[in-house]
Amino acid sequence: MGRYTGQEDKGLFGIGGFTLNGRDAWNSGGTTYYHAEGDNLGLTSRSLNAQFGQQGTWGINFSYDEIPYYQSNTYRGIYTGVNGVTVGGAGPGSITNATTQAANMLSPNANVGVVRNIFTFGGKYQWQDWTITSSIRHDHKEGLQENSLAWLGAPSPVGGNGNVTSSALSYFLQPINYDMDRLDINAVYGNTSRMQWMIGYTYNGFTDNNATWAGANPFGFTSGATPASGSAANLAASSNIRASYTLPPSNSSQQIKTQFGYNLTPTTRVNANLQYGMMSQDATYTASTGNGNFTPIGPPSDAFNGMIETLFGNFAITAAPLPKLDVRASYTIDSRQNLSSREAYAQYINDAYSASPGMLMNLPASYTDNKGTLEVGYHILPKTKITLDYSYDAIHRTYSNTDDTSTNQMAAQVRSALTDSLSASLRYMHEDRKAGEYNPGAAYSLLGMTGTSDYYGYYDFYLASRRRDEVKGTIDYAPGPETPFLRLPGLSISLVGKADYDFYPSSALGLKSNNSLSIGPDISYEFSKTLSMHVFYEYQQLFFNTNSMVSNAVCNGSGTTLTPGPGCANNGIWNQKTDDVTNTFGASAEWQPIPDKLKVSFDYTLSYGNTSYTFADGGIYSFPTSATNPTPVATSALYLLALPSTSGVLNSISLKAEYKYRPNISIIGGYSYSRFTYQDYAYGVGATQFSNAIFTGDAKPNYSVSVVGAAVTMRW
Secondary structure, eight states: OTTSSSSOOOOOOOEEEEEEEEEOOSSSOOOOEEEEEEEEEEETOOEEEEEEEEOOOOEEEEEEEEEEEEEEEEESSSSETTTTTTTTTTTTTTTTTGSSSOOGSSOOOEEEEEEEEEEEEEEEEEEETTTEEEEEEEEEEEEEEEEEEEESSSSOOOOOTTTOSOOOEEEEEEEEEEEEEEEEEEEEEEESSSEEEEEEEEEEEEEOOOOOOEEEBBBOSSSSSSOSSHHHHHHHHHHHHHEEEOOOEEEEEEEEEEEEEEEEEETTTEEEEEEEEEEEEEOOOOSSSSSSSSSSOOOOOSOOOOOEEEEEEEEEEEEEEEEEEEEEEEEEEEEEEOOOOOEEEEEOOOOOOOOSOOOEEEOOOOOEEEEEEEEEEEEEETTEEEEEEEEEEEEEESSSSSSSEEEEEEEEEEEEEEESSSSEEEEEEEEEEOOOOOOOTTHHHHTSSSSSSSSSTBBBBSSEEEEEEEEEEEEEOOOTTSSSOOOOOOOOEEEEEEEEEEEEETTTTTEEEEEEEEEEEEEEEETTTEEEEEEEEEEEEEEEEEEEEOOOOTTTTOOOOOSSTTTOTEEEEEEEEEEEEEEEEEEEEEEETEEEEEEEEEEEEEEEEEEEEEEEEOOEEEEESSSSSSOOOEEEEEOOOOOEEEEEEEEEEEEEEEEEEEETTTEEEEEEEEEEEEOGGGGGTTTBBBTTTOOOOOOOOOOOEEEEEEEEEEOO
């Protein structure tokens, strides 16, 4: 309920706020002004700001903002604090079965979240035809967030009383301790109405005060913990393993920019926007593995010494060559060139217990995006305008499965005031993205790996060829006394709708298609000057259609066919459809039983969201015998079971009254109630329900909250 406000506990809260303004009298000849404001004082979402100066000459400003975010208040974990020390009797390498551990092996319930403290100081100075502005911002973010890690390999959670073998999973609290600094200096020139020019500089610095999180391994493995074989050797080696989880590295960026605008004629204007930047990162490397049973291979240097060069340019011209015609053309270049060196690194992939890692090459990927647009609008009638636009977008990438993609987009829109009371708009857009020669194994080969981990027919959706169709429409109706029906001057009705459909013609596997739909009315009615109401409803749907494949150990993801064949007799395709639906209804009313003295308002919101999963088979797979089916199954169908749906319902209602006790004193009182219910099968897992996995034990975020508030405002 209060995850963004700091009002996460029950009890009494005192909240204060103020606004203070001052300015020289209009006939005094002075232009001095000041302003100070505070909001949410008493909560951890508090803010303060102040400005002081002389209008048209100089000014200074200061602000402070505190932004909380609470992730959970029911988290329990195997580690105490953030330093990776295990709880109580659960020493390193001691847990052979999580389900048999005592309850005190987990830390007490903890509040998990972060708080940001933002300080900003700035000023401006007017010098002849130049306005110079600058600001310095310091942002400190500190707290904890939930994270998880796999030990030795990616495990499948084991239920019952099975012992830990060669892989396990545990959650931990990742420490957040960031400092972010930003400097902006801008100078704006404009002595005439025809030309404006801006030049500026920006510096950003990010400092992570923690380099890594190092946690002791709590699990005792019976295999895989050491290159030596034998259960006893692996159990003994388990306590020598630590997680070396690297945190975001410190980095910095600098950018110079300029913007220029000039009116060639009263109906023709040109604009230019140019930016050049450099980003660097030189954080020291952390350990490549936390396995203390052998000496790992170190990185090729002490630090990455990364460098990225960015270039952005946009040039546009707008003109109205004829009274009913307007035209806009633009060209944009967006370039990101990675100048970092390419080196070979030791990579311990899913086998941190192996002293012989694979050697992989990093990929300093770059891209250049060139885009041109043309838009033409024409008034075919005084109140009806048709707009046609076209754009061409070409992107070149390096170290990618496809080097080039090109996109053609065409759209048409009509807007019309059909009558004095009725207006509408309709827009249709078609987009066709074509990918160059797509090689599913290109990135893996560039990494230094042999073969491919992508199935034949699987394309990354953001690189694959795609066709998109999109329709948007609006209708606005405000009837008056002269309209043929619903002659209610205080009535306003709007209907907004949008639908789109994406199809990936070349993708046999992965995302095949997706579509979204949103539509809903918005109605307002003013019964009188003292009574009004507002009602709205919105339906939203997101749908994803995905294909994937199951193969036997012989194929192992490197087959080149999706049909049965030698060595790949058990390949099979399966399909998953995900459907997200949200219904939102809201109503509000405002009534002044005593005009200009007493005002009462009412608000209600109901939101229901549901995500469902549908699985379908279509492959070739032979299933062995089982306790429920003793007869061997030889069928051309995969046996798949749909996941349970997840749903959430939010009901929120509030009542507020404001009474003007005196012209400068108002008394405010209110009540609100919120009820949130969430159903998700993922929350059905206890912290130690599985033998080789320790989860958070987080409870479903269901709640009921009642809030009673009272306030007094004074003006003088």
